[in-house]
Amino acid sequence: MPQVQFERRIYPPVMPTEFPTSCQTCSVRKLTPYGHFSDAALDKEPFASRTFASFRAGQTIFRQGERPQVLYTILNGWALRAVHLSDGGRQILSFLLPGDMAVCSAFSQKPLEFWVKSITPVTACALQREVALQAWHGAPLDDFARTLDVRWREMRSDDERITDLGRRSAVERVARFLLDIETRLQRKGLASEGRFNFPLRQEHLADALGLTPQHVNRTLTSLRSQGLISYGDSEMHIVDRVALEKIVK
Amino acid sequence: MPQVQFERRIYPPVMPTEFPTSCQTCSVRKLTPYGHFSDAALDKEPFASRTFASFRAGQTIFRQGERPQVLYTILNGWALRAVHLSDGGRQILSFLLPGDMAVCSAFSQKPLEFWVKSITPVTACALQREVALQAWHGAPLDDFARTLDVRWREMRSDDERITDLGRRSAVERVARFLLDIETRLQRKGLASEGRFNFPLRQEHLADALGLTPQHVNRTLTSLRSQGLISYGDSEMHIVDRVALEKIVK
DNA sequence: CGAATGTTTGAGAGACGTCAACCGGTGTGG
DNA sequence: CCACACCGGTTGACGTCTCTCAAACATTCG
Secondary structure, eight states, X not given: OOOOOXXXXXXXXXXXXXSOSOSTTOTTGGGSTTTTOOTTGGGSTTGGGOEEEEEOTTOEEEOTTOOOSEEEEXXXXXXXXXXXXXXSOEEEEEEEOTTOBSOTTTTSOOOOSSEEEESSOEEEEEEEXXXXXXXXXXXXXXXXXHHHTHHHHHHHHXXXXXXXXXXXXXXHHHHHHHHHHHHHHHHTTOEETTEEEOOOOHHHHHHHHTOOHHHHHHHHHHHHHTTSEEEETTXXXXXXXXXXXXXXX | OOOOOOOOSOOOOOOGGGSXXXXXXXXXXXXXXXXXXXXXXXXXTTGGGOEEEEEOTTOEEEOTTOOOSEEEEEEESOXXXXXXXXXXXXXXXXXXXXXXXXXXXXXXXXXXXXXXXXXXXXXXXXXXXXXXXXXXXXXXXXXXXXXXXXXXXXXXXXXXXXXXXXXXXXXXXXXXXXXXHHHHHHHTTOEETTEXXXXXXXXXXXXXXXXXXXXXXXXXXXXXXXXXXXXXXXXXXXXXXXXXXXXXX
16 A cells, blocks of 8 residues: 655745746756756747746656656756665665756656655756657757757666675775766756755655665765765765775776 | 776677668668658768778777767777876776767767777768768757757766766676676677677676676676576577576666 | 654675686697 | 587575564654
């Protein structure tokens, strides 16, 4: 019986004023797959007909089997992409951070084989699938090629996950994960000096890294006691980046 | 010191007559990402300017860091896509079978972060990157959308690999792998009644599944002694599909 | 205060890796 | 022609990493 997730953390309500007033001044503009689009292009479709959405923490954004008609780009907050396992558990495939697209491959009408759920409250920009498809099809060849490349980074990250899960020990996975998240947040301006907001519970790490929560705990505790990281109160701090990098090889 | 792979198996030389004379009658036509293209479309670019290539067993097709200018579609044989690991090993990311594209995401000019190598002798159809890009850009919206979807299956397969490596035991991984390969070959008409040509060594399975060759051996031996599979002489036979499916859950 | 959630810690079991050896087949070279 | 090396498959003994089961503790919320 699926249990209703009860969100314990307190988050301020999302104010409409938090939505960007234009794509040109959007805070995540440069982080998105269309980050290279010109100012002029951002006045046209599909951006002209963009809308916004906000989700509470722990809310399902896409269900498995659904055929999404919108492409969400995360403006704020964390979400996760996962599949259900036959034993009742879940495998987290990726975490979605500001600037990431919730369903990049939603061009097709094929039903999703994974689901997407917010972790913190999430605000997102929504582009209509059909409109976006037509607009990108009509774009110059150069933009077209880059659009095809949109999946490139995602794909690479998948490859790395495969290597990670197949070959690395628990410490290596955890260290790599923390460094990876830090790098992504840093690039988005959401981390400085190794410090960043970290809303994940240890169970999230376990479900993503293929470990048990207990073992994640032991690993984190070990890293903390060695002075490589420190954490608490939804904050993560990578204290000794060099040592962590040595662990991941 | 990298060791020269010596191919011990004997394969007949590839005869030019084995190349398909037209795209319309190509044996893998329906299996490719452009399998839905019309007869007429196959007379135009990029197909009109296609060329062919053949590789010996164990030959490197793409090097890491390379910027491929051609899109290879495998006509015949098996290949693998992999990355080097810092400990000198390799993680096999996927196996490429007839009808698969060697580098589907080669639309960009970004250097490859993996390498591709033939396992058996491989014959392939080569499309020029630039020509293909322009042709697909000019194609009808519907074809365009499907082209974007080309990566869909690949992506799904990546997701499954992540789940697999993160959560399954050795038996589950091996069973799932065999069923997966059989399904793919069946769809391509290269397997019947659970029997198919299987040129992989146990070390290939190990490198793909994140196990040691010895443990792969124990697992295969166990499955064989239980009468679920039988193999030998580059042939694999899934004897008890139902039981295997029960293992993978 | 009690219920629920998440973190932390411990003891024991099991799965998989490591190290090592042997075997059969095949090409190689004397 | 035969000894030999090499490769891949096979098997055994043993170590260790991670899981499982279990429980204590902190925090938050009702």
